[in-house]
Amino acid sequence: xxxxxxxxxxxxxxxxxxxxxxxxxxxxxxxxxxxxxxxxxxxxxxxxxxxxxxxxxxxxxxxxxxxxxxxxxxxxxxxxxxxxxxxxxxxxxxxxxxxxxxxxxxxxxxxxxxxxxxxxxxxxxxxxxxxxxxxxxxxxxxxxxxxxxxxxxxxxxxxxxxxxxxxxxxxxxxxxxxxxxxxxxxxxxxxxxxxxxxxxxxxxxxxxxxxxxxxxxxxxxxxxxxxxxxxxxxxxxxxxxxxxxxxxxxxxxxxxxxxxxxxxxxxxxxxxxxxxxxxxxxxxxxxxxxxxxxxxxxxxxxxxxxxxxxxxxxxxxxxxxxxxxxxxxxxxxxxxxxxxxxxxxxxxxxxxxxxxxxxxxxxxxxxxxxxxxxxxxxxxxxxxxxxxxxxxxxxxxxxxxxxxxxxxxxxxxx
Amino acid sequence: xxxxxxxxxxxxxxxxxxxxxxxxxxxxxxxxxxxxxxxxxxxxxxxxxxxxxxxxxxxxxxxxxxxxxxxxxxxxxxxxxxxxxxxxxxxxxxxxxxxxxxxxxxxxxxxxxxxxxxxxxxxxxxxxxxxxxxxxxxxxxxxxxxxxxxxxxxxxxxxxxxxxxxxxxxxxxxxxxxxxxxxxxxxxxxxxxxxxxxxxxxxxxxxxxxxxxxxxxxxxxxxxxxxxxxxxxxxxxxxxxxxxxxxxxxxxxxxxxxxxxxxxxxxxxxxxxxxxxxxxxxxxxxxxxxxxxxxxxxxxxxxxxxxxxxxxxxxxxxxxxxxxxxxxxxxxxxxxxxxxxxxxxxxxxxxxxxxxxxxxxxxxxxxxxxxxxxxxxxxxxxxxxxxxxxxxxxxxxxxxxxxxxxxxxxxxxxxxxxxxxxxxxxxxxxxxxxxxxxxxxxxxxxxxxxxxxxxxxxxxxxxxxxxxxxxxxxxxxxxxxxxxxxxxxxxxxxxxxxxxxxxxxxxxxxxxxxxxxxxxxxxxxxxxxx
Numbered sequence: 001x002x003x004x005x006x007x008x009x010x011x012x013x014x015x016x017x018x019x020x021x022x023x024x025x026x027x028x029x030x031x032x033x034x035x036x037x038x039x040x041x042x043x044x045x046x047x048x049x050x051x052x053x054x055x056x057x058x059x060x061x062x063x064x065x066x067x068x069x070x071x072x073x074x075x076x077x078x079x080x081x082x083x084x085x086x087x088x089x090x091x092x093x094x095x096x097x098x099x100x101x102x103x104x105x106x107x108x109x110x111x112x113x114x115x116x117x118x119x120x121x122x123x124x125x126x127x128x129x130x131x132x133x134x135x136x137x138x139x140x141x142x143x144x145x146x147x148x149x150x151x152x153x154x155x156x157x158x159x160x161x162x163x164x165x166x167x168x169x170x171x172x173x174x175x176x177x178x179x180x181x182x183x184x185x186x187x188x189x190x191x192x193x194x195x196x197x198x199x200x201x202x203x204x205x206x207x208x209x210x211x212x213x214x215x216x217x218x219x220x221x222x223x224x225x226x227x228x229x230x231x232x233x234x235x236x237x238x239x240x241x242x243x244x245x246x247x248x249x250x251x252x253x254x255x256x257x258x259x260x261x262x263x264x265x266x267x268x269x270x271x272x273x274x275x276x277x278x279x280x281x282x283x284x285x286x287x288x289x290x291x292x293x294x295x296x297x298x299x300x301x302x303x304x305x306x307x308x309x310x311x312x313x314x315x316x317x318x319x320x321x322x323x324x325x326x327x328x329x330x331x332x333x334x335x336x337x338x339x340x341x342x343x344x345x346x347x348x349x350x351x352x353x354x355x356x357x358x359x360x361x362x363x364x365x366x367x368x369x370x371x372x373x374x375x376x377x378x379x380x381x382x383x384x385x386x387x388x389x390x391x392x393x394x395x396x397x398x399x400x401x402x403x404x405x406x407x408x409x410x411x412x413x414x
Numbered sequence: 415x416x417x418x419x420x421x422x423x424x425x426x427x428x429x430x431x432x433x434x435x436x437x438x439x440x441x442x443x444x445x446x447x448x449x450x451x452x453x454x455x456x457x458x459x460x461x462x463x464x465x466x467x468x469x470x471x472x473x474x475x476x477x478x479x480x481x482x483x484x485x486x487x488x489x490x491x492x493x494x495x496x497x498x499x500x501x502x503x504x505x506x507x508x509x510x511x512x513x514x515x516x517x518x519x520x521x522x523x524x525x526x527x528x529x530x531x532x533x534x535x536x537x538x539x540x541x542x543x544x545x546x547x548x549x550x551x552x553x554x555x556x557x558x559x560x561x562x563x564x565x566x567x568x569x570x571x572x573x574x575x576x577x578x579x580x581x582x583x584x585x586x587x588x589x590x591x592x593x594x595x596x597x598x599x600x601x602x603x604x605x606x607x608x609x610x611x612x613x614x615x616x617x618x619x620x621x622x623x624x625x626x627x628x629x630x631x632x633x634x635x636x637x638x639x640x641x642x643x644x645x646x647x648x649x650x651x652x653x654x655x656x657x658x659x660x661x662x663x664x665x666x667x668x669x670x671x672x673x674x675x676x677x678x679x680x681x682x683x684x685x686x687x688x689x690x691x692x693x694x695x696x697x698x699x700x701x702x703x704x705x706x707x708x709x710x711x712x713x714x715x716x717x718x719x720x721x722x723x724x725x726x727x728x729x730x731x732x733x734x735x736x737x738x739x740x741x742x743x744x745x746x747x748x749x750x751x752x753x754x755x756x757x758x759x760x761x762x763x764x765x766x767x768x769x770x771x772x773x774x775x776x777x778x779x780x781x782x783x784x785x786x787x788x789x790x791x792x793x794x795x796x797x798x799x800x801x802x803x804x805x806x807x808x809x810x811x812x813x814x815x816x817x818x819x820x821x822x823x824x825x826x827x828x829x830x831x832x833x834x835x836x837x838x839x840x841x842x843x844x845x846x847x848x849x850x851x852x853x854x855x856x857x858x859x860x861x862x863x864x865x866x867x868x869x870x871x872x873x874x875x876x877x878x879x880x881x882x883x884x885x886x887x888x889x890x891x892x893x894x895x896x897x898x899x900x901x902x903x904x905x906x907x908x909x910x911x912x913x914x915x916x917x918x919x920x921x922x923x924x925x926x927x928x929x930x931x932x933x934x935x936x937x938x939x940x941x942x943x944x
Contacts, residue, residue, distance in 0.1 A: 086668040086715055087599055087608030094525050094604055097613070104612040104675070107668050109717040128609075136609060148695050149671055176524045215635045217628050221620045223613065 019047015020397030023058040024378065027067035032074055032345060032352050033367040042072055044374030047396035052370060063399075065378070065392065073348060073383050074367050075122025075375035075395065076329050079286045079355035080239075080266050080319035083112035083126055083326065084141060084152070090129035091136060095169070095178070096191045098161060098227035100136035102128055106149035112323040113143050117401035119327035120377030120390035123154065125359055128162040130241040130266075133169045133178065133187045135162030137227060138239065140359050142375070143393075145400050158360035160263060161231050163188065164241040165251060166297050185250050192258050195228035237263040237360075239286075243297035245270040252281040264358050266319070269301035275312045284315035284358050288325075289335035306350060307340020317355035334384040347384055439827050441465045443480030444809070447489025451496065451798045452780040462494060464805040467827035472801050487809070495779065495814055496799050497557025497806030497825065499786035500761065501705045502663070502687045502751035506547075507540045507563045528567075528603030531618070533649035535570030536590050537561050541582065548577050550758040552823045553832050555782075555814070557806040558587070560751075560790055562594050562663065562687075567611055569594050572661060574790055576806065578825040585826070587792065587804075592661040592685060593653040597669040612672050619680045622647050622654040657683045659791075661705075663753070664688040666713035667695055674698055685789060687751060689713050690737035696744065703789050704746060706781075708764040709754030710734040711887070714903065735771035742777050749786035756888070756899050756912070766815055775815050841891040843917040844868050848941045853926060855934030864938060873898060889913075896922060 022044050029037040029052065041056035042049065058064045082089045086107040091097040106126075116124065122143055128136035140157035164184075171179050178184045201219040208216055230236045238255065242248045242265045255262045264284045265271060269292055271278060271285050278285070292301030309316040318333055320326035333351045336342045342350075356366025365373050374397040381388040393401035442464040449457045449472070461478040463471040471478050480486050541561055551559070558576050563569035571590040578585050597611050605611045625647035632638055652658040660682050662673035670688045677684035686692075687705040691712065710730045712718035718729035741748065752761050765778050787797030795804050805827040812818030820832045849864040862879035866886070873889035877900060884902030898913040913936065915924015920940035925933050 085609075086666075088606055088610075091605060091607040091610040091613075092524075093528075093600075093602065093606045093610070097604075097610065099617065100605075100607065100609040100613040102609060104672050105607075105609045105668060106671075107715060109667070109715065109720065111717075111720050136613075148698070149668075150698075171524075215631070215638065217631055217638070217641070218624070220624045223617050223620070 019374070020394075020399075021045045021047075021059070021062045022374070022394060022397050022399070023056060023062055023064045024067050024072055024376070025056075025064055027070050027072045027378065028382075029368055030071060030073040030345075030348060030383070031368040032348050034369060036345075042368065042376065044376075044394070044397040047374055047398075049368060049370050049372050049374050052368065067378055069380075070391065071379045071382050071388075072368065072376050073120070073379065074352045075365065075377050075393065076120045076351045077123045077125075077317075077355040077359070077366060078116070078121055078320050078326055078329060078351075079125045079264070079317045079358050080321050081116075081124050081126055081323070081326055082129065082321070083116060083124060083323050084108065084110040084143075085126055086110075088129075089127075090131035092129070092131035095132050095187050096134040096224060096228075097128075097132055097136050098134050098191075098225075098231075099223040100128065102126060102136060102139040103153060106139065106141065106152060108145075108147060108149045108152055112326070113145050114401070115323065116326045117143050117145055117393045118390060118403070118406075120330060120379065120383065120393055121326055122375040122377065122393060122395050122400075123356075123359075123361075123365060124326070125157075125160070125239075125355070127160075127239065130162070130164035130168040133164060133184045134191055134228070135164060137161055137236070140361070142395055143400065144395055144398075154361070156361055156364055158263070159230070159236040160239045160359075161227065161236050162241070163238050163251070165247040166241070166243050167295060168241065181244075181247055181250075185247070185254065188251075189254060192228060192232065192254075192260075195225040195232065198222060198225040199229055231260045232258060234261060237261045239264055239266060241266045243267055243269050244300075245273040249274055249277060252277065252283060255283075256281065264315075264317075267298070267321075269298050269305070272302060272305045272308055273300075275309060275314060278309075278314055279312060284317070284354075285309060286317045286319045286355065286358060288321070289318050289332040290339065303335060303339035306336040307342045307346075310336075310340075310342055310346055310350075315354055315357055316350060317358055318350045319355070330379070330383040330388060330390075331386055334386070337384065344382075344384055439467060440829075441470075441481065441484040442487060442824075442827075442829065443484040444487045444489045444492065444494060444807075445480055446475045447492040447494050447809075449494050449799050450779065450814075451800070452776065452784040454798075456493075460494075461489070462799065462807075464807075464824065464827050467805050469799065469801055469803050469805050469807075472799065489809075491811055492821070493810045493812070493814065493818065494799055495555070495808040495810060496783040496797055496803075497808055497823065498555045498761065498782040499558040499560070499749070499790070499796060500551075500556045500752045501560050501749035501786040501789055502562050502661070502707075502753050503559040504562055504564045504663075504753045506543055506559060506561055507537050507569075508542045509563070509565050510535070510540055526603045528600040528605065530567040530598070530600060530603075530605075531646055532566060532570050533568050533593055533653070534645055536573065537563050537570040537594070538573035538575065538582065538586060538589055540570075541573075541575070543577070543579075545579065547758075548579050549830075551577050552825070552830055553820065554758045554760075554762040555808050555820055555823070556752075556758060556761055557808075557823060557825045558796060560591070560786075562661070562753075564596065564663070564753075565598070567596055567598055567605070567614065569596060574792060576804070576826045578828050580826070580828070587795070588790075591790065592659045593650075594661050594663065595673070596663045597665070597672060608668070608672070612676060615676055616680070618650065619654050622650040626651060626655060653682070654680065657681070659683045659685055659703075661685040661687055665754075666715045667691055668715055670699070671695070674702065677702075687753065689716070690734055690741065691716055691718070693737040693741050696741065696746065700746075704748040705751045705786075705789060706738065706741075706748045707754045708750050708752060708761055708768075710764065710767070711754065714901070732771075735768055735773075738768050739772040742773055747785050748781055749789045750781045754910075769815050778815065839893040841868065841871050842894050843891060843896075843919075845873060845891060845896060845917055845922070845940075847943065849922065849938040850941055851936060851938040853934045853936050855926075855928070877902070891917070894918070896924070900926075 024042040029040045043051040086105045091100045127138040138160045140154045141152040262283045264286045268285045290303035329351045333347045337347045353366035356362040378392040379388045391403045444462045449460045459475045461475045561573045572592045574587040575585040628641040664670035685703040712729045784797035787793040807824040809822040810818045823830045845866045846868045851862045866875040875886040877884040889898035894917045900911045911928045913926045922938040
């Protein structure tokens, strides 16, 4: 008994000790939520931020990084991307594929993880594509390059289900349903209704007296509808790909009717037209800084939207949706200062604490605060400068990207 | 007189009916040979008696004397090994033709299910082994193959057979062994994605349980409406309910992870046929029965493939062989398989390469014989040279893993002489250059460009087609015959296809073998330089 207790103690200690430790000295620390500290030190112990202050001493055996003249910011969070997934990211064979899970196909060997780290990204929300009105279940990863898929998956994040409206799920060949925006909304409504019917069927069966139950066929379990029921029960939240204002309003109304939580609209170029409604329904936005007009439904856009939504008090994040843009989300955020005049701190929030809130992980990451995960990126200049380079990316106190070491390994700059 | 003539005629007819050179199953006595068994030290001066396809007796030559009816084989200079077992072979099953033809223009019909679930299919029925192919397997020491298919998601149940070249029914050891699962995303119809395959298998497991639950309830209450019959779910019962083994073909680590998670989630009794790269995630597979391919080429999704051509080559030559060594040292026991190899001869060749890389001869022999028999559940009849086991033997002059030569192979007690393999003929032609290629298949005609480079017998190059570039990692020219292996990617994932043809000056004519998509005619014309 006592032995077991001691063993349990050791176990808990070893759990506490998981994660790395590092001391970053003499940096400008952009905490994002608690202002900016000059010439300050940041101590990460066993994966968690332990101390922020001046003249901190490193405990024995803890690596010290001199960051004089450099900037430390919270690890960048990309709330919408498709990296680190194997195979097709669209199960486009049906209009509702809520049962498929990105979690199954996480590929920890995708080099895009490394490229993202080189841009200071520590966490991604990697998603099912937008080929179906109801897509699959997305997954949140910490970019622990070199580790296994299971070590990368971040289970504290909320489970999210992909929806898509507009041109992508619409069948342009007119051979399939849906061929219109009306059709898309109708399909989603119909599938949610079917999920509710499915639940009723099971409730009816479960209520049967035991004697009768033995003489009744149980309903067939259906993982597709069970996923939708998870959404309706609040165990999952919706992330909806949308461009036009009208389709977003339709979808929010659907959310209200069926009582599911819409966490964010993706891309949402026309969202500035319905900012008040967005606020009323409590929906946030994950969008590009200034990409638009790449297809018909993306024309009515303006780069002022992120700033405008911020002023309105709507939660907004800037995403990459690409393995290329993911390397420079810091400059994407800076565009919101150029267009709309956000402050530095407000701009940084677009790629740190705001996406963290959208993934329900703002208690753990997204800013530099004592007690949060030690996920930080060190830049050689202010990260909102177009000349800034990420020199080191740290996740839970462990260095996953070190520009200097990498260049040395690669044999100098080429 | 008349009777005599009839008899003579009958006899000559009999002679005529017997294929020329067909080995007869005699009783053999191999006298005074050395026997090398896995997990045992070699036994010298042994005599082995083979009768009716079984090792009837084995013992020291002083004790075991050849029976009067036996053909005696002088074994003084011979070492006898158990025949190799190819624990997962994808080359000997021909794809069953799909009923519907593929539409010319690709159309996504939503809600359509792909025809990929065939637990009722017995893969041995699709086996086609050419005599020349069979001889190549024997020359590489392979006497037994575990037949599987690269098609579909559930292509059928696998089979184990001996390569004796007799009637198929006679060669089968087990006609239906494991349920096979592949992670093939389809071009159209659910599932078109890897995650869709995983979701499909989960739902299928639930459906099987539901189907049998309903049948049970119906058996007790015959007044209920009769549940509809489902061939699919009937055939899945042994695997999803009774826990008969399921073999997952996992081409890379992503697929191996899906297989491991599904097997855990659904409580399956599983076997993992995969890449040696598994070493990188070894801790997750400690309890799995493992079959590893002898193909050292990194899978397409592997980090070693994605880092560039230089790293890929290095991985193939050094890193991947070292994975087997490390796995063995860590206590992993695995069986060898040929899937992914281009020629049967590579099976033995790569075993030798592993010995050079540091894997012991004992470990290599074990993986090709006894361990394979254990993974396949056939260790009572296969895997060692032992009394009572099937007479699958290799008769080798010298040490098989050094410079030794396989002289003869016994399969099911039938003796086959192995002739020294002909070395590739010197190349009579040079195919270096840019080739304009027309391909015509059932799907229509299309064109591509080949860039080939020949050095001696070896050919490498690239293929351009519709904006994408495919690789030709290896190819050979022998005389005026050319064979190429082509690696590429399509929306359906990575694929490997092979080409073989004849070169006549600036023209190559031949066929492209595209797995389930059949074959295509190819005419290539060399473009003038400049």
